[in-house]
Amino acid sequence: MKNEKKKHSALHEKDGISPPEIISLNAVEQIQKFRKKQLSSRELIDGILSGNIADLSRAITLVESTNANHLAKANEIINACLPYANESLRIGITGVPGVGKSTFIEAFGKYLTSLGKKVAVLAVDPSSTISHGSILGDKTRMEELVKDTNAYIRPSASGETLGGVARKTRETITLCEAAGFDTILIETIGVGQSETAVHSMVDFFLLLKISGAGDELQGIKRGIMEMADAIIINKADGDNIKKANLAKAEFNRALHLFPAKKSGWTPITSTCSAITHDGIPEVWKTIEQFLEFTKRNKYFFKKRKEQNQYWLLETINEQLKSNFYNHPEIIKLLESSKKAVSTDEISPFAAAQELLNVYQNYKKIS
Ligand SMILES: Nc1nc2c(ncn2[C@@H]2O[C@H](COP(=O)(O)OP(=O)(O)O)[C@@H](O)[C@H]2O)c(=O)[nH]1
Numbered sequence: 150m151k152n153e154k155k156k157h158s159a160l161h162e163k164d165g166i167s168p169p170e171i172i173s174l175n176a177v178e179q180i181q182k183f184r185k186k187q188l189s190s191r192e193l194i195d196g197i198l199s200g201n202i203a204d205l206s207r208a209i210t211l212v213e214s215t216n217a218n219h220l221a222k223a224n225e226i227i228n229a230c231l232p233y234a235n236e237s238l239r240i241g242i243t244g245v246p247g248v249g250k251s252t253f254i255e256a257f258g259k260y261l262t263s264l265g266k267k268v269a270v271l272a273v274d275p276s277s278t279i280s281h282g283s284i285l286g287d288k289t290r291m292e293e294l295v296k297d298t299n300a301y302i303r304p305s306a307s308g309e310t311l312g313g314v315a316r317k318t319r320e321t322i323t324l325c326e327a328a329g330f331d332t333i334l335i336e337t338i339g340v341g342q343s344e345t346a347v348h349s350m351v352d353f354f355l356l357l358k359i360s361g362a363g364d365e366l367q368g369i370k371r372g373i374m375e376m377a378d379a380i381i382i383n384k385a386d387g388d389n390i391k392k393a394n395l396a397k398a399e400f401n402r403a404l405h406l407f408p409a410k411k412s413g414w415t416p417i418t419s420t421c422s423a424i425t426h427d428g429i430p431e432v433w434k435t436i437e438q439f440l441e442f443t444k445r446n447k448y449f450f451k452k453r454k455e456q457n458q459y460w461l462l463e464t465i466n467e468q469l470k471s472n473f474y475n476h477p478e479i480i481k482l483l484e485s486s487k488k489a490v491s492t493d494e495i496s497p498f499a500a501a502q503e504l505l506n507v508y509q510n511y512k513k514i515s
């Protein structure tokens with residue numbers, strides 16, 4: 150008999166050791182609980198408001214979905230969360246890849262939780278569709294923060310358009326705040342349009358730099374410098390300290406040449422090390438001073454109102470564009486219009502008008 154043979158084989162496992170039932174039963178129960186019928190909007194809202202992280206993550210997944218039913222549910226949840234979502238501070242962190250954003254967020258985030266704050270880390274990274282969410286890989290740089298029960302790290306949403314990704318992040322902020330996170334850190338890669346999107350959803354915008362070989366201002370977009378409320382020279386440790394201080398002085402001089410900011414705030418330059426944590430508490434001090442200053446002169450509240458209006462218009466623009474370009478008739482006609490304008494058969498403006506007319510007529514019928 151096969152069994153008989155097995156019993157005497159060297160590979161035979163001892164009798165009497167049954168599968169670890171308790172563990173597996175627990176696991177099964179947990180999985181079933183997770184897969185449990187779709188939670189209703191009400192259940193998710195209650196979960197979020199009571200600080201349940203699993204429900205928060207579920208709701209964010211709905212926000213990120215492209216399914217119309219999910220989005221309707223997401224909107225319902227966001228609306229219910231809005232009244233609970235304003236007592237927070239939103240900080241944007243930008244800088245070129247490698248400057249140390251993730252390491253900084255780990256150090257800064259840990260410092261904030263040590264002060265009793267609840268920190269959520271999000272990312273706007275339009276390239277994440279390709280890299281599958283760089284912040285996910287970055288979680289390895291945030292080993293301590295990941296384990297911190299007062300921190301929540303959400304990998305960046307993926308999407309075809311920056312506008313779409315940014316909107317989802319904006320909505321995710323609302324959900325995190327309703328779940329009790331009072332400090333939101335938003336990482337963005339410092340190359341391109343994503344800073345503008347992040348700037349339009351944060352209260353404080355921090356630009357991370359490292360000291361280079363001389364000309365510190367090279368390769369930095371004027372627009373980004375103008376947006377920054379603080380320029381922090383990271384990696385000011387070891388042999389780098391002297392160079393970092395020189396860079397700080399150079400940025401300071403450059404900042405003074407810029408026109409005054411609408412907030413009335415004068416941007417601060419300082420140095421820090423995300424590795425040794427030198428200068429990290431000072432960054433927080435700067436942000437506290439900024440808050441006090443802009444709350445006193447009311448700019449803080451004015452900017453949030455303006456941001457809401459920006460997102461209203463931005464969402465409409467996104468939606469209109471997407472409806473237009475995804476309309477089957479437009480998809481067809483756009484191809485022939487492209488050909489026609491490239492051979493000068495029709496002017497781009499007239500062709501655009503024709504397409505818009507076609508679209509409008511379809512709208513009237515439907
Ligand atoms: N010496 C030093 N290295 C740092 C510091 N901050 C980050 N790094 C290193 O710089 C590299 C890039 O850091 P990372 O946080 O991934 O940068 P990100 O691409 O901007 O998110 C990593 O090897 C980090 O260990 C710092 O303050 N000092």
Ligand SMILES: [Mg+2]
Nearest residue numbers: 250251283287
């Ligand atoms: Mg990073």
